[in-house]
Amino acid sequence: MTPPTIVWFRADLRMSDHAALDDAARRGPVVPLYVLESEGTGTRFPGAASRWWLAGSLEALGRSLAAAGSPLVLRRGEALAVLRAVIAETGARRVVWLRRYDPEGMETDRAVKAALRAEGIEVESFAGNLLCEGLTLKGREGKPIKVFSPFWRAAMAVVRADRPLPAPARLSPPATPPATDDPAAWALRPTTPDWADGMREAWTPGEGAAQDRLLAFLDRRVGGYKAERDLPGTEATSRLSPHLRWGEISPRQILYATRSAAESEPGIATAAEKFLSEVGWREFSWHLLIHNPTLPTAPMNPRFAQFPWADDPAGLRTWTRGRTGYPVVDAGMRELWRTGWMHNRVRMIAASFLVKDLLVPWQTGEAWFWDTLVDADPANNPASWQWVAGCGADAAPYFRIFNPVLQGEKFDPAGTYVRRWNPELSRLPDRWIHRPWEAPAGDLAAAGVRPGETYPRRVVDHSVARDRALAAFQSLKGEARP
Numbered sequence: 001m002t003p004p005t006i007v008w009f010r011a012d013l014r015m016s017d018h019a020a021l022d023d024a025a026r027r028g029p030v031v032p033l034y035v036l037e038s039e040g041t042g043t044r045f046p047g048a049a050s051r052w053w054l055a056g057s058l059e060a061l062g063r064s065l066a067a068a069g070s071p072l073v074l075r076r077g078e079a080l081a082v083l084r085a086v087i088a089e090t091g092a093r094r095v096v097w098l099r100r101y102d103p104e105g106m107e108t109d110r111a112v113k114a115a116l117r118a119e120g121i122e123v124e125s126f127a128g129n130l131l132c133e134g135l136t137l138k139g140r141e142g143k144p145i146k147v148f149s150p151f152w153r154a155a156m157a158v159v160r161a162d163r164p165l166p167a168p169a170r171l172s173p174p175a176t177p178p179a180t181d182d183p184a185a186w187a188l189r190p191t192t193p194d195w196a197d198g199m200r201e202a203w204t205p206g207e208g209a210a211q212d213r214l215l216a217f218l219d220r221r222v223g224g225y226k227a228e229r230d231l232p233g234t235e236a237t238s239r240l241s242p243h244l245r246w247g248e249i250s251p252r253q254i255l256y257a258t259r260s261a262a263e264s265e266p267g268i269a270t271a272a273e274k275f276l277s278e279v280g281w282r283e284f285s286w287h288l289l290i291h292n293p294t295l296p297t298a299p300m301n302p303r304f305a306q307f308p309w310a311d312d313p314a315g316l317r318t319w320t321r322g323r324t325g326y327p328v329v330d331a332g333m334r335e336l337w338r339t340g341w342m343h344n345r346v347r348m349i350a351a352s353f354l355v356k357d358l359l360v361p362w363q364t365g366e367a368w369f370w371d372t373l374v375d376a377d378p379a380n381n382p383a384s385w386q387w388v389a390g391c392g393a394d395a396a397p398y399f400r401i402f403n404p405v406l407q408g409e410k411f412d413p414a415g416t417y418v419r420r421w422n423p424e425l426s427r428l429p430d431r432w433i434h435r436p437w438e439a440p441a442g443d444l445a446a447a448g449v450r451p452g453e454t455y456p457r458r459v460v461d462h463s464v465a466r467d468r469a470l471a472a473f474q475s476l477k478g479e480a481r482p
């Protein structure tokens with residue numbers, strides 16, 4: 001009998017468009033394996049909200065694999081030790097996986113590949129988590145591209161919208177199925193207290209839900225994406241980010257389905273390309289991380305290492321709890337706390353508020369998002385924080401400081417979003433909804449708002465904070481200045 005192949009799943013928790021699973025299924029028995037790599041080994045350990053997602057995603061994948069014939073094996077530990085144990089238990093002679101691109105993960109994979117090959121095991125890795133493996137995308141001078149538009153043009157010139165691989169219909173199990181951990185012992189879900197109610201209401205992890213979400217988006221919303229994607233009060237974006245983060249859907253599946261939808265309905269083609277270019281930002285973030293392994297901790301623009309950040313734990317607490325007194329910032333932070341997700345426009349506003357109005361280091365905000373986002377992504381999260389802070393690639397210049405009132409009035413003019421997440425302000429007239437501190441006493445009383453009691457007063461005055469931020473920025477010497 002052919003010895004089994006181990007398919008090592010990581011952030012690619014799907015059966016379709018999975019080249020490694022496809023390869024294994026064609027050869028003989030398959031051992032699907034997920035390793036919860038010990039903290040400090042492999043990829044950055046997921047935060048609390050992501051662990052909640054991971055629990056659901058593993059369950060969904062486990063159900064699909066079992067239905068196809070070979071159940072998922074769960075193990076915890078250091079990857080090489082786990083793989084050696086599963087090889088010994090099953091007699092596997094081949095290990096396959098889809099490549100990952102974070103520096104720690106790549107280092108682990110190189111070491112695992114070398115060690116297993118030295119022990120006579122065949123090891124093969126496949127592409128599948130990015131449209132273009134960023135390593136190959138170089139600019140004219142042969143250096144990695146640092147600006148999004150030329151990056152995406154170069155990517156689009158080489159990427160083909162090939163038909164994705166189908167999921168294998170049948171998997172044959174190994175003759176000696178290995179033991180599997182009880183996932184409850186991993187404690188991925190919160191118990192005391194169980195704070196995941198809002199996430200359960202908002203999301204269904206898993207490949208099936210990801211495909212449903214993509215189809216619903218292409219069916220009903222993609223046509224309005226370009227015009228409405230910045231309006232947090234409207235459900236205009238795909239909300240595919242946690243599914244993409246965990247690889248429940250591949251970018252190739254998104255590209256193929258989106259292009260196919262646009263071919264059959266040319267009226268949506270422009271909006272569809274806009275949507276795909278946002279998926280391109282994900283590619284760009286990974287490209288940045290590959291070329292800048294310290295992206296999560298160190299500013300890409302080294303001048304920012306000298307930035308005079310403030311030590312403001314009280315300010316930080318108002319931000320994490322959604323109590324800054326700026327309604328759009330608070331709405332975003334509360335949406336994040338409840339659902340594990342925040343609209344992109346509001347992520348930009350809330351992040352800018354932390355970094356520029358409160359002068360809290362972007363790394364602190366990145367860490368909070370890492371713990372609270374269901375889509376917390378090793379590349380997108382630090383790249384986006386650096387972008388907002390003005391120290392990243394192709395970043396918003398530091399001196400362009402978001403005004404949370406004007407941003408709110410522009411993108412949530414009737415306060416639909418702000419009222420949803422700050423119900424204590426829900427009866428304020430539109431005119432004051434983004435600036436309650438300017439509302440006349442009569443309007444406040446009629447709306448039941450008591451500043452400092454039912455809704456917090458502003459933690460800072462934005463115009464004063466803006467000047468402080470600009471002064472801090474001016475103190476930097478050299479290239480970081482406008």
Ligand SMILES: Cc1cc2nc3c(=O)[nH]c(=O)nc-3n(C[C@H](O)[C@H](O)[C@H](O)COP(=O)(O)OP(=O)(O)OC[C@H]3O[C@@H](n4cnc5c(N)ncnc54)[C@H](O)[C@@H]3O)c2cc1C
Binds near residue numbers: 343381
């Ligand atoms: C401070 C900050 C932190 C962020 N942290 C994360 C993170 O940890 N994980 C994450 O996936 N996204 C992050 N983003 C990017 C973006 O906010 C989310 O990807 C987006 O809101 C997800 O919603 P959606 O799936 O409906 O997006 P859609 O608009 O439907 O876009 C489709 C997909 O494209 C990708 N995408 C869209 N916008 C961006 C972007 N600006 N940068 C990178 N990829 C993008 C995502 O994978 C997304 O699912 C962050 C943005 C900011 C400003």
